[in-house]
Amino acid sequence: MALEDRNRVVILEDRVENVSGAEFPLSFDGQETAFNMESFRDSFDIKIIRVTPTDIEFDLIGVDASIANALRRVLIAEIPTMAIEKVYMINNTGIVQDEVLAHRLGLIPIKADPSEFLWKHDGSVPTDQNTIVFRLDVTCEVNRAAETGETDPKIKYINSAVYSSQLVWDPKGDQGVRFESNPIKPVHDEILITKLRPGQTISCELHCEKGVGKDHAKFSPVATASYRLLPEIQILEDITGDDAELFRSCFPPGVVDIVEERGVRKAKVVNPRKDTVSREVLRHKQFEGKVRLTRVRNHFIFNVESTGAIPPETLISQALDVLVEKCEISKTALAAAVKNGEEDE
Amino acid sequence: MNAPERHEMFTLPEGARKIDISKDAKMANCVKFSIQREDHTVANILRYKLLQNPQVLFAAYRMPHPLEHHVELKVQTTSRTTPVDVMKEAIELLMQDYGNIRSAFDNELFRVEASGGDGSMRATRIGAGYGGFGALDPTTAEFGVAGGMGGRGDRSDDVDIDF
Numbered sequence: 001m002a003l004e005d006r007n008r009v010v011i012l013e014d015r016v017e018n019v020s021g022a023e024f025p026l027s028f029d030g031q032e033t034a035f036n037m038e039s040f041r042d043s044f045d046i047k048i049i050r051v052t053p054t055d056i057e058f059d060l061i062g063v064d065a066s067i068a069n070a071l072r073r074v075l076i077a078e079i080p081t082m083a084i085e086k087v088y089m090i091n092n093t094g095i096v097q098d099e100v101l102a103h104r105l106g107l108i109p110i111k112a113d114p115s116e117f118l119w120k121h122d123g124s125v126p127t128d129q130n131t132i133v134f135r136l137d138v139t140c141e142v143n144r145a146a147e148t149g150e151t152d153p154k155i156k157y158i159n160s161a162v163y164s165s166q167l168v169w170d171p172k173g174d175q176g177v178r179f180e181s182n183p184i185k186p187v188h189d190e191i192l193i194t195k196l197r198p199g200q201t202i203s204c205e206l207h208c209e210k211g212v213g214k215d216h217a218k219f220s221p222v223a224t225a226s227y228r229l230l231p232e233i234q235i236l237e238d239i240t241g242d243d244a245e246l247f248r249s250c251f252p253p254g255v256v257d258i259v260e261e262r263g264v265r266k267a268k269v270v271n272p273r274k275d276t277v278s279r280e281v282l283r284h285k286q287f288e289g290k291v292r293l294t295r296v297r298n299h300f301i302f303n304v305e306s307t308g309a310i311p312p313e314t315l316i317s318q319a320l321d322v323l324v325e326k327c328e329i330s331k332t333a334l335a336a337a338v339k340n341g342e343e344d345e
Numbered sequence: 346m347n348a349p350e351r352h353e354m355f356t357l358p359e360g361a362r363k364i365d366i367s368k369d370a371k372m373a374n375c376v377k378f379s380i381q382r383e384d385h386t387v388a389n390i391l392r393y394k395l396l397q398n399p400q401v402l403f404a405a406y407r408m409p410h411p412l413e414h415h416v417e418l419k420v421q422t423t424s425r426t427t428p429v430d431v432m433k434e435a436i437e438l439l440m441q442d443y444g445n446i447r448s449a450f451d452n453e454l455f456r457v458e459a460s461g462g463d464g465s466m467r468a469t470r471i472g473a474g475y476g477g478f479g480a481l482d483p484t485t486a487e488f489g490v491a492g493g494m495g496g497r498g499d500r501s502d503d504v505d506i507d508f
Contacts, residue, residue, distance in 0.1 A: 024397065025397065026399070044445065047453065063446070066392070066393040067442065073385065077386075215351050215352065313454050317447065323386075324444070326386070328440070330380070330383075330387065334378075334436070340362065341366050
């Protein structure tokens with residue numbers, strides 16, 4: 001690997017080269033590649049591309065894969081949220097069995113700020129500080145107002161389908177006052193929980209607790225949290241005329257444009273970000289030696305989609321806080337381990 | 346029935362140490378750190394940071410078993426320092442890194458939110474050099490409200506309620 005190539009993953013027609021990084025001391029003769037704060041500060045950057053109430057796209061530039069991956073893993077598994085953990089079934093005559101129904105209920109994202117709640121450890125009693133209570137009481141009946149011969153169950157029956165909007169929050173203690181401005185409810189109102197037919201009824205009490213995605217996926221605050229490396233298309237030799245047209249058609253629209261320079265039509269890469277790295281261009285003989293596909297090893301394009309319980313930009317901050325906390329725990333634990341070791345000797 | 350308790354993944358058993366240090370009898374300046382209740386998230390970044398240090402001769406980690414929730418990190422250094430010292434240094438550097446990332450993210454968020462007042466401005470900014478997969482529609486662009494994250498998580502005055 002050449003020194004200038006150390007930040008590029010090279011994509012060839014049948015394989016991928018330079019997969020692992022070489023950002024280590026003494027990787028290159030006479031070159032300083034060890035970590036230092038100044039060069040890190042120079043190369044490091046974050047760019048937010050898009051923020052909406054549900055998702056965020058941002059670029060994390062100049063860090064190692066291990067750091068980007070730690071951020072992704074923490075987003076998925078270690079940021080606490082509230083989710084239904086206990087279902088007390090009082091009556092269930094519906095077609096969906098108790099345990100299946102309870103599982104479906106558990107997966108409903110709940111809009112509640114987890115930082116307002118305490119952890120509920122094993123054996124501790126439910127209090128208004130660690131538990132949110134919902135009630136679900138539905139009975140399906142025949143709709144007397146429906147015309148005879150009606151076949152649509154939604155009109156023929158009342159409560160033929162049970163939706164997440166039918167969960168009723170039951171504020172305990174001072175919860176009613178604490179969350180007055182922001183009442184606790186499921187994030188989405190139209191999640192189908194189950195279907196019922198006349199005479200069937202469901203009555204249950206649901207307890208939400210604080211948890212992390214490691215424990216169960218229902219606690220994960222993200223729908224997706226992923227990153228990809230920025231694609232890069234290097235044109236080594238001018239591609240002109242009809243070849244330029246063909247070159248452009250090898251990439252998704254918007255990646256390559258054709259510009260006219262001194263009467264010559266030339267292919268120019270305008271937005272490599274949109275590239276899907278399909279390698280179509282490598283199939284054509286006329287581009288052999290003229291193009292090189294790479295990915296930038298330390299440029300991570302993060303795409304994080306929140307389930308709606310926590311805004312996406314807050315998720316990133318929280319993930320970084322979790323990572324710092326982990327370092328702090330390791331630091332104190334290490335000091336304790338050293339102390340213990342000295343006592344043993 | 347025999348399923349392990351889910352919380353075993355992240356709650357440290359009573360009396361267990363978070364980190365155990367055992368010296369390698371066969372190699373000089375070589376130590377194995379057993380870190381309880383951690384996984385690739387922590388071990389991989391530590392390994393990376395340790396390898397950045399020119400005094401580190403060897404640093405690698407493994408998860409001995411998928412049902413045992415601990416990682417083993419083996420570190421060998423030159424005689425100029427000790428594995429424990431380079432480990433301390435690595436953790437310190439990582440915390441600095443995350444501090445940097447955190448402040449850079451906050452600054453960037455502040456910048457984007459400040460320019461968010463004018464949707465068209467944001468659209469041009471984002472259009473410049475990026476575009477992205479989801480082209481931003483300036484008329485529908487909205488920001489999530491980040492407010493209301495009060496730190497009440499540390500409340501200790503538990504009030505028992507009737508259930």
